[in-house]
Amino acid sequence: MNTLRLLTAGLAAAFTLTACITDADKGVVPGRAPEKHRPVAEMCDDARDSSGPFIDDWALEQGDYVSCTAHEECTEGDNGRCIGNGHDGWSCSYDRCFADDDCDNVCECEGGFRGDFNVCVGGDCRTDADCGPGGYCSPSFGDCGEYTGVVAYYCHTPDDECIDDSDCDGDGNFGAPYCAYNPAAGKWMCSDSHCAG
Amino acid sequence: MSVVRRAPLLLLVLAALACEEAAAPDAPDPLAVDGHAFVAEPAVGRAALEASLVDPTNGYSALRLARYTPERWGALPAWRPRVRAIMVHERGGSPPTEGFEDWWGARADDALPADRAGIEALGARAFTHFPAQVVPALRSVLGDAEAATTVGLIPDADGRLSGLVWVEVPGGVEPALTCATCHSDGVAGRPNMAFDLGAVYDLAAQSRTARGRWGPGRVDVTGDGVDNPTAFPDLRPIRFQTHLHRAATVRNGLLPLAVRIETLMITSTGEAWRPPRSVAFALAAYLWSMGDALPPPADGAGRAVFDATCARCHAGEGLAGAPVPIDDVGTADAVARSPDRGTGRWRVPSLRGVADRRLLFASGGVRGGVEELLDPDRAAAGHPFGLDLPAVERRALVGWLEGL
Numbered sequence: 172m173n174t175l176r177l178l179t180a181g182l183a184a185a186f187t188l189t190a191c192i193t194d195a196d197k198g199v200v201p202g203r204a205p206e207k208h209r210p211v212a213e214m215c216d217d218a219r220d221s222s223g224p225f226i227d228d229w230a231l232e233q234g235d236y237v238s239c240t241a242h243e244e245c246t247e248g249d250n251g252r253c254i255g256n257g258h259d260g261w262s263c264s265y266d267r268c269f270a271d272d273d274c275d276n277v278c279e280c281e282g283g284f285r286g287d288f289n290v291c292v293g294g295d296c297r298t299d300a301d302c303g304p305g306g307y308c309s310p311s312f313g314d315c316g317e318y319t320g321v322v323a324y325y326c327h328t329p330d331d332e333c334i335d336d337s338d339c340d341g342d343g344n345f346g347a348p349y350c351a352y353n354p355a356a357g358k359w360m361c362s363d364s365h366c367a368g
Numbered sequence: 369m370s371v372v373r374r375a376p377l378l379l380l381v382l383a384a385l386a387c388e389e390a391a392a393p394d395a396p397d398p399l400a401v402d403g404h405a406f407v408a409e410p411a412v413g414r415a416a417l418e419a420s421l422v423d424p425t426n427g428y429s430a431l432r433l434a435r436y437t438p439e440r441w442g443a444l445p446a447w448r449p450r451v452r453a454i455m456v457h458e459r460g461g462s463p464p465t466e467g468f469e470d471w472w473g474a475r476a477d478d479a480l481p482a483d484r485a486g487i488e489a490l491g492a493r494a495f496t497h498f499p500a501q502v503v504p505a506l507r508s509v510l511g512d513a514e515a516a517t518t519v520g521l522i523p524d525a526d527g528r529l530s531g532l533v534w535v536e537v538p539g540g541v542e543p544a545l546t547c548a549t550c551h552s553d554g555v556a557g558r559p560n561m562a563f564d565l566g567a568v569y570d571l572a573a574q575s576r577t578a579r580g581r582w583g584p585g586r587v588d589v590t591g592d593g594v595d596n597p598t599a600f601p602d603l604r605p606i607r608f609q610t611h612l613h614r615a616a617t618v619r620n621g622l623l624p625l626a627v628r629i630e631t632l633m634i635t636s637t638g639e640a641w642r643p644p645r646s647v648a649f650a651l652a653a654y655l656w657s658m659g660d661a662l663p664p665p666a667d668g669a670g671r672a673v674f675d676a677t678c679a680r681c682h683a684g685e686g687l688a689g690a691p692v693p694i695d696d697v698g699t700a701d702a703v704a705r706s707p708d709r710g711t712g713r714w715r716v717p718s719l720r721g722v723a724d725r726r727l728l729f730a731s732g733g734v735r736g737g738v739e740e741l742l743d744p745d746r747a748a749a750g751h752p753f754g755l756d757l758p759a760v761e762r763r764a765l766v767g768w769l770e771g772l
Contacts, residue, residue, distance in 0.1 A: 236581070255576075258595065262576035284575030291574065293504060295539070313505070314638065315591075319573060323504070328539070355502040356640030357538025 206335045208307040209324060210299050215269045215280035215289040217250050224253040226261050236260040254286045264288045271297050277324050294323030302326035311352040325352035331359040397484050399653060406626055407478045407645045410438050416623035427592060427708035428617055432631055441634050447641035448472055451497055454532040456523035459513035463541045464534055471497045480646040491654025494647050495556060499535040499544035501636040505572035506543035515571060520562030520584050524554055530563060550600045557658045558724055559600035561585040586732050590709060596702035599732035602725055604658040608686025608718035614730040615704045616691035616715040626652035662720045670768020673761045677754050681716045689716035699750030703730040723770045738769040
């Protein structure tokens with residue numbers, strides 16, 4: 172009976188995959204699982220790098236560009252660290268969560284902006300199971316691409332125009348195209364936007 | 369006088385009446401003619417685009433030359449989503465599930481009103497209702513009444529929150545900016561200097577990024593990888609500008625402005641949708657009309673100082689002028705040198721309405737309006753014109769500019 176159930180589930184999943192990821196004319200291979208998806212929720216640890224913060228001398232003279240100079244100054248949350256870089260400045264960062272239930276949606280382990288801190292991200296799914304039989308829940312960039320990194324997790328849809336970044340080729344405007352969920356369109360699409368406007 | 373003697377007079381009167389009737393039909397309004405051509409013929413917009421781009425090789429121009437075609441962006445579905453205004457009393461609540469309106473009415477996708485008044489009215493409505501950019505990050509502040517105030521989302525006279533709307537999208541509802549969010553502080557077209565979009569993004573990311581340094585009234589709208597935010601522009605004098613964008617990327621005109629609006633909305637949706645061309649043109653017409661409300665330049669002592677000191681660049685009815693080389697101005701130039709919009713020159717901005725603008729220079733480096741602009745001790749470098757005026761003349765000039 173268990174074997175039969177597994178076979179049935181497998182057939183159903185295969186059928187669903189084919190149904191969900193359609194239209195090979197768009198360059199999307201039917202039935203292919205995304206390279207990045209979330210089969211199960213993960214707990215995040217509280218380990219953070221304690222070296223640094225390695226602030227450039229010139230940055231210290233730039234007013235509010237540097238809002239902390241030592242990890243010990245960061246006391247308004249869990250595991251505070253003073254982190255930054257020459258482009259974005261230096262500021263305190265904290266682990267905002269350790270499990271999905273600490274957030275409205277997903278706790279992204281070490282998903283903080285250019286840092287190793289955990290942050291809550293949005294979207295419409297936590298794991299693949301939230302996306303129906305054979306569905307996939309994948310991390311997505313926002314409208315600033317890799318600059319801001321993963322901003323949410325969304326289910327793939329039957330109308331998707333891409334599954335992975337490798338499905339997006341060609342004339343990127345200011346950087347390589349990537350596959351991301353487009354909230355205005357309600358589906359995954361190729362984008363070459365690295366900040367909107 | 370007998371009938372026979374009155375006959376020639378009567379004939380003259382009848383002839384005059386006939387001539388009046390023959391002259392009765394009004395000539396069509398050129399604005400309406402242009403608008404209907406823009407909506408009906410994609411080639412009109414394409415021609416306007418090609419003629420208006422100053423440097424076809426920069427990122428902004430190259431993208432549009434490649435994609436503003438009937439086969440690419442012209443083939444995108446027209447977007448006419450239902451929206452619901454976000455009200456101030458809804459801060460801290462959940463996204464709504466009802467109350468959405470089809471503000472288009474029974475209008476077909478590309479139906480443009482027949483006359484100027486109708487077109488401008490459509491544009492005014494689109495200014496406060498058409499979702500110019502979906503911004504899921506807004507959820508982080510809309511769910512928190514205090515955070516919404518902190519980032520400068522302020523109620524207008526109708527209780528709406530800074531022109532924001534909920535918009536129905538496939539799969540749900542998302543918050544979106546309208547033009548009014550950044551370009552209205554209660555007066556349409558005047559920049560919303562309180563709104564800090566960078567802080568919204570940082571709150572959503574729970575991180576401090578370069579966007580968090582934009583500050584209220586500024587935004588980086590280019591995806592060029594360069595940290596070059598600009599102050600929200602005042603849209604009221606747009607018809608007086610010789611060029612669009614601070615870097616003089618586009619030669620100005622009603623049709624180039626319509627194309628600029630249309631392509632802005634296409635890129636802001638990630639090329640998923642295009643706005644109906646009727647909306648793009650109507651918005652352009654509405655913006656074009658905003659200059660009517662600006663006070664005209666006055667005479668007086670300050671005017672004389674202006675003519676002697678400023679009018680070499682800021683000239684004519686619009687107090688604007690042809691673009692000038694970047695190095696001639698000497699202000700912070702990351703905006704002008706942007707690989708996306710740069711042309712090697714700055715637009716000479718129209719000074720109509722300048723009295724209301726607190727952030728001056730493209731970067732917003734001057735934060736205290738014209739008084740600080742003409743203060744010899746100001747911190748922001750560049751644009752030294754007028755800084756060496758005698759105190760009396762400088763005060764007269766400031767007073768005159770503050771009447772604009």
